């Protein structure tokens with residue numbers, strides 16, 4: 211920190227405001243009908259998962275799985291923070307998700323696929339059919355691609371049945387899947403191929419989005435070229451077809467490299483592949499996520515602990531029974547979809563709905579029509595989707611005939627007014643709501659109410675999950691008193707089975723990112739000395755409920771998904787005229803946060819502020835963000851500034867730009883090297899009149915850029 215005086219002043223103001231940002235809300239109770247059927251009704255559950263019973267309490271979750279070799283030790287802490295869970299145990303993920311259900315549920319739907327075009331009827335895939343397809347695909351991956359346990363494969367698939375079939379086929383062989391969100395660009399996919407060392411890319415020709423059949427094969431070509439440039443050769447590209455037997459992309463196939471999955475599968479019709487028993491600690495998949503530096507990190511999740519944790523949390527928190535029809539309207543390309551569309555529901559033999567398209571296509575009633583038609587009784591979505599559906603059609607859900615017993619929200623803080631609309635209108639006051647806080651790194655929920663046991667409180671994620679012991683540190687690294695209502699850095703004191711194993715190929719970054727700051731003794735073998743740092747701000751109310759206040763690092767949460775400011779800045783810097791780039795989060799009514807971009811240009815470049823060429827630079831900066839990351843990274847605004855506000859030591863003051871973008875006062879800038887430019891930028895963005903905001907400022911916005 212180079213600018214201490216400003217920082218302190220800023221911090222004090224924000225802490226006080228945070229405490230009043232959202233008022234404490236009244237409680238809502240679950241209905242008797244819900245409680246009577248709930249999976250978890252034991253009032254002693256948190257005590258049973260209390261520290262006195264740690265780590266053995268997690269046997270309860272491991273018992274929900276079928277092990278081919280039983281584990282001998284629940285937790286090994288001999289090499290902190292590289293915990294080992296269910297040591298010595300062996301199991302296979304696809305066996306647990308499919309084979310073991312066949313005797314009882316062979317002809318029950320595992321998935322129901324709903325394509326975006328509404329005239330296409332939903333397609334139900336039974337557990338038996340899933341078994342057949344996964345076996346055939348596993349045979350193809352093994353015999354045609356030569357893949358074996360421990361190899362990595364990159365998937366860049368949209369929301370169709372091909373995605374879980376491919377994932378489960380990988381796990382049958384012990385192959386580590388790395389699914390890249392379908393909406394990410396070819397270049398994003400390519401850098402993840404390189405990082406994971408995949409030789410095979412599995413993609414698709416096309417998929418539907420907002421009424422358009424989008425060419426996706428083109429991204430496969432870009433991904434392979436990008437990986438190649440970075441030094442990773444891809445031998446084979448497997449292309450699923452949105453309409454089997456018909457190629458729906460204008461992008462040509464590359465002879466000898468690209469193959470249609472449907473054609474190859476003919477050779478493997480009816481083939482069966484023995485599920486390979488995998489060590490509990492064998493990596494199951496990688497999920498890339500953004501961090502504070504440019505390069506996304508491959509969160510590596512283990513087989514045994516991860517599956518146990520998602521089974522347990524799906525059962526107790528999602529309240530999934532085999533008889534339920536469950537719809538999580540997230541994308542499988544994010545961790546939410548891995549844990550709570552594919553693995554969790556399937557481990558519990560439920561029926562999980564996969565919807566291809568956007569929730570508001572062709573109109574805002576679409577989700578409620580789908581729910582009614584399929585008899586969905588558990589619904590799971592993000593605050594962003596709740597806000598968007600509310601804005602477009604506040605009266606629509608009540609006109610529709612769906613009935614939910616349970617609803618989930620995840621990904622961002624949900625403001626009490628949006629929560630109440632979700633409860634009153636979508637849930638029709640019949641459904642319980644769980645506000646689940648967790649992260650890509652965590653495997654499953656860390657904070658949530660237990661739906662039949664805890665009252666709901668809008669705006670609060672609820673108490674910690676059973677077996678999760680949080681602690682909040684203040685800015686001086688002191689533990690805050692439990693229930694103090696003070697904001698601080700949210701940490702988890704203990705290991706849990708769903709925590710990632712490491713960052714793929716970068717153990718040091720794993721330690722540095724999550725454990726270094728609060729580690730009490732780097733030599734210690736005691737887990738109590740190794741709190742996990744989440745990177746979120748939070749406060750705990752007197753009733754023990756946690757309110758999550760948002761990211762405290764250089765990460766922007768857009769629609770519940772993480773983007774690194776540094777990642778977006780490096781995309782901007784690929785535009786030749788751009789000399790410097792700074793990305794800041796801006797509050798957005800629907801999407802929570804969106805990025806604003808500030809760029810200064812190289813001397814002599816034609817796109818100087820106000821010149822005709824500047825519009826062209828702006829367009830190319832936007833395009834660079836979309837091409838290198840994906841449409842989700844599209845900036846709200848790109849401002850070309852004459853110079854960046856900087857400290858005397860030359861650091862860009864992102865904090866100042868963040869304040870300007872959010873319509874806030876910039877505070878004292880007299881210590882900056884070039885203070886006068888601040889007013890110039892402020893006028894450019896906010897207009898001539900100073901904006902004196904008296905609203906409470908969310909923690910992440912208030913603190914953004916302070917650690918620069």
Ligand code: WT7
Nearest residue numbers: 620621622623645646647648649650758771772
């Ligand atoms: C970040 C993690 C795994 C969930 C999907 C996003 C924010 C997540 C909540 C919630 C307030 C939340 C946090 C977290 N977040 N859930 N219920 N209330 N904030 O996964 O992309 O890894 O992002 O999302 O800031 O750190 P992710």
